[in-house]
Amino acid sequence: MSLSVKNLSKSYGEKLVLDNLSFEISEPGVYALLGTNGAGKTTSLRIILGMLAKNEGDVLWKGRPLDPVRTNVGYLAEERGLYPKYSLLDQLLYFATLRNVPRHAAMDRIKHWSDRLMVDEYIFPPKTKKRAASKANRADQLSKGNQQKVQLMAALISDPELIILDEPLSGLDPVNTDLFKAIIKDEIQKEKYLILSSHQMPTIEEFCSDITILNRGRTVLQGDLNQIKKGYGRVNLFVKSDVDIASYISTFGLPIANKTPSEYHLKVRDEKQAMEFLTKLIGDNIPIIKFELREPSLHEIFIEKVGDNNEEK
Amino acid sequence: MKKSNLAGWKDVFIFTLTQTLKSKAFLVTYAILLVLILISMPLVTILTNRGTEDPNAPSPIEKVYVENKTTLPDMDFSLLTNQEAFQNISFVALEEDYKAVEDRIDSEEQTSVLLTISEEDSAYSLAFVKAGSGPVKDRSLEQLGSATMEQFEAFRIQALGISDEQVTLLQAPVTTAVSLTDTEGNAIEKEDTSISFNEYWLMYGILFVVLMVNTMGSTQIATSIVTEKSTRVVEYLLISVKPLALMVGKILATLIAVLVQMVSMVVMVFISNRISAGLSEGNGTSLLSTYLPKNIFENMNLVNILFCFLLIILGFIFYATLAGLAGATVSKLEELNEGLTLFTFTNIIGAYIAIGALGTLIGSGTNTFVTFTLLFPLSSPFILPGAILIGKATIPIVAAAIVLQIIFILLLFKFVAAIYETLILHTGNTIKLKELMRISKLIQKGGKVNE
Numbered sequence: 001m002s003l004s005v006k007n008l009s010k011s012y013g014e015k016l017v018l019d020n021l022s023f024e025i026s027e028p029g030v031y032a033l034l035g036t037n038g039a040g041k042t043t044s045l046r047i048i049l050g051m052l053a054k055n056e057g058d059v060l061w062k063g064r065p066l067d068p069v070r071t072n073v074g075y076l077a078e079e080r081g082l083y084p085k086y087s088l089l090d091q092l093l094y095f096a097t098l099r100n101v102p103r104h105a106a107m108d109r110i111k112h113w114s115d116r117l118m119v120d121e122y123i124f125p126p127k128t129k130k131r132a133a134s135k136a137n138r139a140d141q142l143s144k145g146n147q148q149k150v151q152l153m154a155a156l157i158s159d160p161e162l163i164i165l166d167e168p169l170s171g172l173d174p175v176n177t178d179l180f181k182a183i184i185k186d187e188i189q190k191e192k193y194l195i196l197s198s199h200q201m202p203t204i205e206e207f208c209s210d211i212t213i214l215n216r217g218r219t220v221l222q223g224d225l226n227q228i229k230k231g232y233g234r235v236n237l238f239v240k241s242d243v244d245i246a247s248y249i250s251t252f253g254l255p256i257a258n259k260t261p262s263e264y265h266l267k268v269r270d271e272k273q274a275m276e277f278l279t280k281l282i283g284d285n286i287p288i289i290k291f292e293l294r295e296p297s298l299h300e301i302f303i304e305k306v307g308d309n310n311e312e313k
Numbered sequence: 314m315k316k317s318n319l320a321g322w323k324d325v326f327i328f329t330l331t332q333t334l335k336s337k338a339f340l341v342t343y344a345i346l347l348v349l350i351l352i353s354m355p356l357v358t359i360l361t362n363r364g365t366e367d368p369n370a371p372s373p374i375e376k377v378y379v380e381n382k383t384t385l386p387d388m389d390f391s392l393l394t395n396q397e398a399f400q401n402i403s404f405v406a407l408e409e410d411y412k413a414v415e416d417r418i419d420s421e422e423q424t425s426v427l428l429t430i431s432e433e434d435s436a437y438s439l440a441f442v443k444a445g446s447g448p449v450k451d452r453s454l455e456q457l458g459s460a461t462m463e464q465f466e467a468f469r470i471q472a473l474g475i476s477d478e479q480v481t482l483l484q485a486p487v488t489t490a491v492s493l494t495d496t497e498g499n500a501i502e503k504e505d506t507s508i509s510f511n512e513y514w515l516m517y518g519i520l521f522v523v524l525m526v527n528t529m530g531s532t533q534i535a536t537s538i539v540t541e542k543s544t545r546v547v548e549y550l551l552i553s554v555k556p557l558a559l560m561v562g563k564i565l566a567t568l569i570a571v572l573v574q575m576v577s578m579v580v581m582v583f584i585s586n587r588i589s590a591g592l593s594e595g596n597g598t599s600l601l602s603t604y605l606p607k608n609i610f611e612n613m614n615l616v617n618i619l620f621c622f623l624l625i626i627l628g629f630i631f632y633a634t635l636a637g638l639a640g641a642t643v644s645k646l647e648e649l650n651e652g653l654t655l656f657t658f659t660n661i662i663g664a665y666i667a668i669g670a671l672g673t674l675i676g677s678g679t680n681t682f683v684t685f686t687l688l689f690p691l692s693s694p695f696i697l698p699g700a701i702l703i704g705k706a707t708i709p710i711v712a713a714a715i716v717l718q719i720i721f722i723l724l725l726f727k728f729v730a731a732i733y734e735t736l737i738l739h740t741g742n743t744i745k746l747k748e749l750m751r752i753s754k755l756i757q758k759g760g761k762v763n764e
Contacts, residue, residue, distance in 0.1 A: 051551045051738060068552040069320060075552050081545030086332055094328040098321060098553035154549060 002026065002193055003066070003162065008047055008057035010040075010217075018043050018217045021057070023210070028191035030184070030207040032198065032225075034298075035214035036306055041197040042078050044214070045164055048195070049075060061162065072099070074160030078167045078197070080151045082139035088123045088150055089137060092157060099158035109157050117149040117179065145176050152180065156187075163187060163194045169203055181206070201299040211298075213305050220305045229295040236300075237266040237274050240290035245281065252277050263290065318730060321554035325562025329537070333570045343574055350581040354589035354600045369397045373448040374457060376425040378414055380407040383432040388468045393460055402457075415442055423447025426454065428461065439465060506678030508705060511609055513675045516699030520671070522575070523625055523695050524664045530571040530629060531636030531656060534563050538640030539649050547737055556641075556737045557730045564633040568626060612704040620711055621698035627718040628694020632660055634725050641736035642744040652743050659691060667695035679705065688714050690721035728753055 003025040010018040018040045025031045033041045046052040048059050049068045059066045068075075083091055089110065096106030114120040125137045139147055148171065155163065168184070169177050184207060187194060198204055204211065205225070213221040221228065237254070239245065240263040249256065249266065254277065258265035268274045274293045281288055296304075333339055381387055390404040407414060407427070418425050423444040431438045441458060443449045470480055492500040508516070538560070541547040550559060582601075590599035635656045643652035670686035686692045687706060693714045700706040706714075732752045736744065744752075 046548075046738070049552050051548065053735070069554070073552055075549065077545060077548040079545040079548070081541075081548060083332075083540070083546055084544060085336075090328075090332065094324070095549065095553075097324045097328070098550065151549075 002028075002062055003031075003195075004058075004060040004063075005044075005048060006058045006060070008044065008059070009055045010043055010047060010052065011055055016217055018047070019219075021212070021214070021219060023212050023222060025193055025195070025210070028188070028193055029209055030188060030194040030196050032196050032204045032208035032211040033214065034198070034201075034204065034211055034302060038216075039214040039306075040217040041214060042166055043217075045075075045166055045195065045197060049073065049164065071162060072158055072160045074155040074158060074163040076151055076155040076163075076165045076168055078170075080144075080148055082147055082150060084140035085138055087137045088139060088142075091139070092123070092150070092154060095154045096157045099160075101158050106157060109159070110153065113153040113156060116183070117153065119146055119149050119153075122146060123150070145172055148172065149176070152183070156183075161193060163192055165194065166197045167199065168196065169198065169200055201297065201302060205298050213302060215306045221301065225298065228301065229298075232296045232301065234271055234274070234293045234295055235268050236294050236296055237264075237268050237277070238290060238292040238294070239264045239266065239281075239288070241281075242287045242289065245286060248277070248281060248284075248286070252280075268293070318555045318557045319561055320558060322558040322562040322565075325550075325554060325559055326566045329563050329566035330569055333533075333566060334573075339570065343577075346574070346578060347581050350578055351585050351588075354582075354585040355592050357600060358589040358592045368456070371401055372398050372453050372457060373424060373450070374399075374402050374426055374453060376422070377402060377404045377457075378407045378425065378427045379404055380411065380427065380429045383430055383437065385430075385432075385469065385472050388430075388465065390461060390464055393457075393464055396460060398456065399460065418442070419444045424449060426457075430465070437465070437469070506674075506705070507676065508674045508678075508703065510675070511605055512703045512705075513671060515605065515609060515703060516671055516674075516696065517668075519621075519699040519702070520664065520667050520695045523628065523698065524660070526571050526575060526625070527629060527632045527660055527694075528657075530567045531633045531660070532653070534560075534567050534633050535636040535640030535649060535653055535656070536646070537563055537567075538637055539643055539646050539652075542641070542643075542737065542740075543645050551737065556733045557726075559737075560634070560637045560729070560733065564630060564637060567633065568629050571629070572622075572626075609703060613702055617701050620701050620715075623715060624694055624697050624701075624711075624718070627715065627722065628690075631690065631694070631718065631722050631725065632656065632663075634722065634729055635659060638729050638733065638736075638749075641733055641739070642749070644740045648743050655746055663689075663691035664695050666692040670696055674705065684710070688717055690714075690718045693718060 005021060005023050008018055008021040009016070021040075021044055023031065033044060035041045043052065047054045047057075048066065050059075050066070061071050066073075082088070092110050093103065093106055096109070097103075101109070110123065111120070114123045119142075122137055122142055139150065142150070152168070155165070165184070169180055172180060181203070184194065184196075188207065194207075196204065196208060209225060210223065211221070211225050211228070212219055236257070245264070249264065252273070254266045254268060254273075256264060257267050268277070271293065278288075278291055281291075377390065379388070379390060387406060393399045393404070394402060411427070411429075415427060418427060424447065426449060427442040429438075429440045429442070431440070439458065439462060441454055443454055475483075493503065494500050541550065541559075547559075554562075586599045586601045590602075593599070636653065639652045639654075639656045640649070643649055666686050666689065670683045670692065673680060673683050687697050687700060687710050697706055697711065697714055701711060732749060735752055
């Protein structure tokens with residue numbers, strides 16, 4: 001076991017913003033923290049990193065209280081931050097120094113990451129006498145996406161063992177999203193420990209094996225994603241046909257979760273009911289283009305869990 | 314305050330100092346100040362030299378018609394011709410019609426002037442008339458007027474039959490002294506501890522420089538902290554260093570930058586003074602020596618200068634810590650002024666107390682209030698450096714002030730260390746003093762702290 005979060009609680013006055021959060025990351029990989037805005041994800045990450053004082057609980061790294069100054073941690077904050085007027089290279093070297101990375105190693109890593117993230121022209125701008133060029137290496141001259149790339153470089157500059165990424169893909173275009181995803185995959189390959197907070201459910205499904213869903217500071221669902229899905233069973237049926245099958249759906253009494261011009265998303269009680277429905281369609285010679293029975297998506301589980309809890313409130 | 318709370322301050326210090334020294338705003342302001350200081354004294358010297366004629370240069374006045382309307386016997390002003398400037402002037406008693414001579418001076422005899430000595434009530438009057446145009450300028454007439462008046466005074470006393478010794482006695486100031494005596498009736502000597510006008514201005518100048526340094530440096534620190542908060546860089550920094558280390562690194566870096574500025578400005582003042590001395594006509598007197606008597610610096614030795622710097626540095630650390638705290642209470646740059654209210658108020662209070670003590674020093678010398686001001690940590694950085702340089706602060710007073718200042722700083726650091734961590738991630742409205750005290754109390758009680 002490498003990271004253990006035990007019974008973390010945090011309140012602001014009377015308001016409880018994090019209630020008894022516990023989870024463990026025993027093997028390298030990605031752990032996901034999910035939740036709506038204000039659910040307590042960023043607060044949890046800040047407490048884990050020791051930035052915020054906790055009211056209760058412990059954060060252990062390899063059995064000892066996690067000290068981010070001594071542990072090799074990389075952090076990409078949700079609200080990106082760079083010094084607007086300082087040179088990007090100076091900033092990255094400063095961040096590397098704070099993480100105890102020797103200067104020559106820092107320079108090598110900056111060169112590597114700037115090349116990988118395609119920001120080398122901003123970090124190492126070509127020398128020119130023009131005034132505009134001298135400003136090109138400042139953060140306030142970069143687009144939001146490029147600033148995010150430099151932030152990611154800062155988070156990875158110490159080649160951290162534990163990487164905490166708070167909404168790493170928000171605001172990125174599809175090309176850069178793929179670039180970030182590729183880097184995350186590489187870090188997983190290197191057997192790093194990652195905690196990922198995101199609103200993008202497909203991304204979580206792509207990377208994460210274990211999740212915690214937070215709602216208003218409380219854990220509403222936690223565990224291995226595959227096990228969670230199995231627990232729900234294969235109750236989502238997607239059917240596509242050339243002819244109208246509305247009457248069959250009505251006869252079987254299947255609730256329609258969603259409908260597009262060519263496809264129905266139906267809810268079934270169990271696999272047996274789905275098979276009976278399929279048998280009937282085949283028996284009546286209904287041409288079937290698609291018949292897919294699958295577990296609920298993370299998005300659906302999330303909506304169900306968070307929606308239920310919000311309604312309770 | 315744990316040692317680990319300060320780990321990493323050196324990295325913050327080096328980065329902040331490097332970026333400050335590289336900053337265009339800093340370099341441009343610094344260069345402008347140095348140039349202004351460098352040219353100021355030579356410029357003043359050149360401008361004042363331009364209007365000053367050589368006092369020994371021959372006066373353009375060639376003849377003075379003297380009209381004596383007093384009861385005093387006729388006076389021989391030709392004694393003035395012994396002076397180099399007036400050696401070509403001839404003094405003649407007015408025997409013609411006043412109006413005719415006046416017209417002639419105005420039209421033809423422009424190098425001549427008319428002197429009328431009259432007696433009105435209980436006063437004598439010396440009135441000069443010169444041509445409306447011509448070589449005789451007002452300055453030449455003023456020079457002659459001063460010399461003539463001195464000569465007239467001598468004549469007047471001579472005419473009354475008073476000796477030089479009697480004149481000296483008459484002119485001696487009358488002083489009164491109130492003495493305390495002991496039980497045996499022996500007078501107890503009381504030293505005059507008041508300061509001179511020049512000493513007052515020297516101390517006032519140092520006070521003003523310290524106030525300027527504190528204000529500029531502290532505002533820079535507060536701005537830097539708010540910038541890190543508003544740009545969210547602080548979130549990244551906080552995984553590597555504790556908030557207190559961030560503040561200590563910033564304070565020391567700004568202090569060094571300000572000290573570099575200060576020292577180089579002082580050096581530039583002396584260079585400028587040297588240049589002005591070279592430019593001044595006559596005896597090569599420098600501008601500083603004109604306004605500051607030489608004995609004012611007789612206490613300026615290495616130890617005293619080090620004490621001065623130490624006090625200024627301690628004062629800067631104290632006020633910069635307050636400003637750092639103020640910076641942490643706000644989240645946006647536009648709210649910084651509001652957040653700095655407490656710092657500005659404290660800084661001004663300290664300076665005003667020191668100014669009050671300066672007034673007391675020049676008026677009645679050292680008393681309890683002055684001693685309090687020299688020791689009080691809010692005011693001592695403003696007044697004590699000047700007092701050391703003019704020899705008005707004893708070693709025990711300086712030592713006590715330094716100890717008190719260090720105690721004050723440690724107490725402030727303890728308070729700041731407790732609440733700074735809570736404040737640094739605060740976003741939202743500016744936190745008021747009352748709220749700061751509440752947070753501090755909660756922490757001291759071991760309570761749970763909220764943002």
